[in-house]
Amino acid sequence: MVEITVSGPVDEPTGMxxxxxxxxxxxxxxxxERYDHQSLNLLPEFKTNVPTTxxxxxxxxxxxxxxxxxxxxxxxxxEETMMNSFEYAGEGEKL
Amino acid sequence: xxxxxxxxxFSASHYYHNPDFTPEENARIFGxxxxxxxxGHNYTLEVTxxxxxxxxxxxxxxxxxxxxxxxxxxxxxxDHRFLNKEVPEFFRRIPTTxxxxxxxxxRLEPKLKAAQLHRVRVYETPRTGCTATxxxxxxxxxxTASATIPMGTGTTTWSxxx
Numbered sequence: 355m356v357e358i359t360v361s362g363p364v365d366e367p368t369g370m371x372x373x374x375x376x377x378x379x380x381x382x383x384x385x386x387e388r389y390d391h392q393s394l395n396l397l398p399e400f401k402t403n404v405p406t407t408x409x410x411x412x413x414x415x416x417x418x419x420x421x422x423x424x425x426x427x428x429x430x431x432x433e434e435t436m437m438n439s440f441e442y443a444g445e446g447e448k449l
Numbered sequence: 450x451x452x453x454x455x456x457x458x459f460s461a462s463h464y465y466h467n468p469d470f471t472p473e474e475n476a477r478i479f480g481x482x483x484x485x486x487x488x489g490h491n492y493t494l495e496v497t498x499x500x501x502x503x504x505x506x507x508x509x510x511x512x513x514x515x516x517x518x519x520x521x522x523x524x525x526x527x528d529h530r531f532l533n534k535e536v537p538e539f540f541r542r543i544p545t546t547x548x549x550x551x552x553x554x555x556r557l558e559p560k561l562k563a564a565q566l567h568r569v570r571v572y573e574t575p576r577t578g579c580t581a582t583x584x585x586x587x588x589x590x591x592x593t594a595s596a597t598i599p600m601g602t603g604t605t606t607w608s609x610x611x
Contacts, residue, residue: 403504403507404506404507405507406502406507406508408453408502408507408508408509409502409507411451412451412502436456437456438453438455438456438512439453440452440453440454441451441452441453441454442450442451443450443452445450447450447499448450449450449452449499
């Protein structure tokens, strides 16, 4: 399971930080389509990096950071199993 | 900085009693939890460590190692124990979730080598729990108590702190 957390001021007319439909569509197109049912080892970002959940977390963070402009990206969290999860919020100690 | 959270579960029993209080005070403050025969909880523990991703392995920490340390240092000592009678930290200190989170922090921190301990979260029930983090200013472990913790979500709101 992947969780994307974004933040920002609540827009007065819409009452939204960002339109969830847009975020959902973005994640579907840019993240799910890219990684779902793929062999991660064959993707260019894992040519030299081992496709650990740590590195997948960073890769997803970089995509959202670069291409989703509607709100500030806080963090990406991946639940690898029920017992293990990984979070990345950019360089430095953000959490 | 990448954060890794590993979950574990354990069962233990305890009761709350302060020998400096009168029996009436103990009963008033601790209520049902003051029963010396104890009562049990199925605890959920979440340990979060942080560190840089090793460029060669892609790991922030070897999960197997973290699991082994948690098993050895925490679960072997606490699972299926009567905390007041079997765990030295609680011979004198009351085994509240707050103190349990601090004790677990103190057990784990010196044993973690590759990554740094970031947070210890202990749920006594699915709705109540407690978090220990390092207090940056005083360099001590600070517990945060909370009610109504939405379990299994990434956006947790801590409603009460002390």
